[in-house]
Amino acid sequence: MLFAHIADTHLGYRQFNLEERELDFYRAWHESVDIMISEGVDVAVHSGDLFDEPRPPIRALVEAKRGIKRLTSKGVRVVMIPGNHDMLMRRGAMAPHAIFDGVDVLTLDRSSIVIDDVFIGGVPYLSKSYQDILLENIRGLAGEAKDYKQSILVLHQGLDKYLPYEYELGAGELPEGFSYYAMGHVHSRIEDEYAGGHICYPGSTEIWRADEVADWEKSGKGFLTVDAGDMRPRRVDLSCVRPVVRAEVSSVEEISALSGRFESGSRPVVSLRIRGDEDFNVLYEKAKEVLSEGSLYLDVRKISAPTDETFARGEAIDLKVLLDDALGGLEEDERIFAFDLFKRLGHGDVEGGQGLADDFYLHWKRGEGQ
Numbered sequence: 001m002l003f004a005h006i007a008d009t010h011l012g013y014r015q016f017n018l019e020e021r022e023l024d025f026y027r028a029w030h031e032s033v034d035i036m037i038s039e040g041v042d043v044a045v046h047s048g049d050l051f052d053e054p055r056p057p058i059r060a061l062v063e064a065k066r067g068i069k070r071l072t073s074k075g076v077r078v079v080m081i082p083g084n085h086d087m088l089m090r091r092g093a094m095a096p097h098a099i100f101d102g103v104d105v106l107t108l109d110r111s112s113i114v115i116d117d118v119f120i121g122g123v124p125y126l127s128k129s130y131q132d133i134l135l136e137n138i139r140g141l142a143g144e145a146k147d148y149k150q151s152i153l154v155l156h157q158g159l160d161k162y163l164p165y166e167y168e169l170g171a172g173e174l175p176e177g178f179s180y181y182a183m184g185h186v187h188s189r190i191e192d193e194y195a196g197g198h199i200c201y202p203g204s205t206e207i208w209r210a211d212e213v214a215d216w217e218k219s220g221k222g223f224l225t226v227d228a229g230d231m232r233p234r235r236v237d238l239s240c241v242r243p244v245v246r247a248e249v250s251s252v253e254e255i256s257a258l259s260g261r262f263e264s265g266s267r268p269v270v271s272l273r274i275r276g277d278e279d280f281n282v283l284y285e286k287a288k289e290v291l292s293e294g295s296l297y298l299d300v301r302k303i304s305a306p307t308d309e310t311f312a313r314g315e316a317i318d319l320k321v322l323l324d325d326a327l328g329g330l331e332e333d334e335r336i337f338a339f340d341l342f343k344r345l346g347h348g349d350v351e352g353g354q355g356l357a358d359d360f361y362l363h364w365k366r367g368e369g370q
């Protein structure tokens with residue numbers, strides 16, 4: 001059995017509120033589907049964040065449906081779990097995946113499927129507040145997987161080893177015994193080994209946030225194909241990803257030189273950081289004059305102090321540490337709840353925050369959380 005492992009397609013995302021950027025994410029999805037079909041995969045495993053939000057725009061639903069239909073009409077089985085972006089954390093809520101025919105959506109109620117003697121188990125995204133439920137479910141699946149020679153665990157979670165600030169699990173806490181851990185959530189491309197099996201994040205299929213640019217420059221974007229015989233991941237690179245040209249500049253000459261880095265055909269996103277003592281406005285005007293036409297979007301920011309670390313650190317301010325400082329007097333589970341709530345509300349997900357709060361206080365009132 002040959003399967004594709006894909007994740008974090010974020011259909012419906014519209015970076016800079018540009019239609020072109022919304023279309024870029026659909027293009028990456030359809031190129032992925034094309035390649036899955038031409039490579040002859042038997043199963044497509046999607047590890048969450050198919051959509052960018054739990055109530056996707058109609059266009060995103062239509063594009064998802066088209067891709068899924070193209071796969072299933074070629075006999076490709078499609079197995080998915082909801083990620084943190086495409087599920088409302090609320091009792092009785094349904095992930096948008098539920099509207100598609102012919103897709104096996106793994107949920108807490110129906111968490112595994114066997115295809116060609118390969119056990120595929122999965123748990124939808126659960127935030128850190130639900131760590132116990134997550135581990136309990138994975139342990140249950142590990143027990144079932146024992147009866148099969150080959151087994152795949154599908155998760156949409158951050159592990160501390162790969163996502164140091166916002167993880168839900170320590171890498172060592174993951175139950176052993178699966179031959180392949182099909183992960184989603186981390187947007188960079190990671191292929192690693194764990195307890196005698198393979199553990200992989202295929203990464204996002206397009207550049208979703210500025211801090212993904214470094215990984216894209218190094219590794220590109222795409223997904224993985226895996227032969228269940230040996231479970232070795234093989235990278236598939238997408239060719240349609242819109243390039244990002246990023247630079248830190250301090251002079252008019254440096255700005256003029258940048259347009260030479262534009263590839264013909266695809267208008268890049270230009271991410272420009274202006275430093276130094278020269279007049280910011282002069283450089284900003286120059287950037288607009290030289291770079292606007294050939295680029296899709298010009299993102300210009302001023303940086304006050306010169307630093308080599310600006311891009312290496314990206315925008316990863318450790319909010320968890322800041323919040324932990326501010327909430328020092330609270331219990332551990334209350335701080336975890338506060339951080340989850342902060343993340344939900346920070347994404348504008350008021351309903352998700354409400355659901356999280358309902359669950360937390362229900363749990364707490366029963367005295368289980370203390």
Ligand SMILES: [Mn+2]
Pocket residue numbers: 008048049083085185186187
């Ligand atoms: Mn994601």
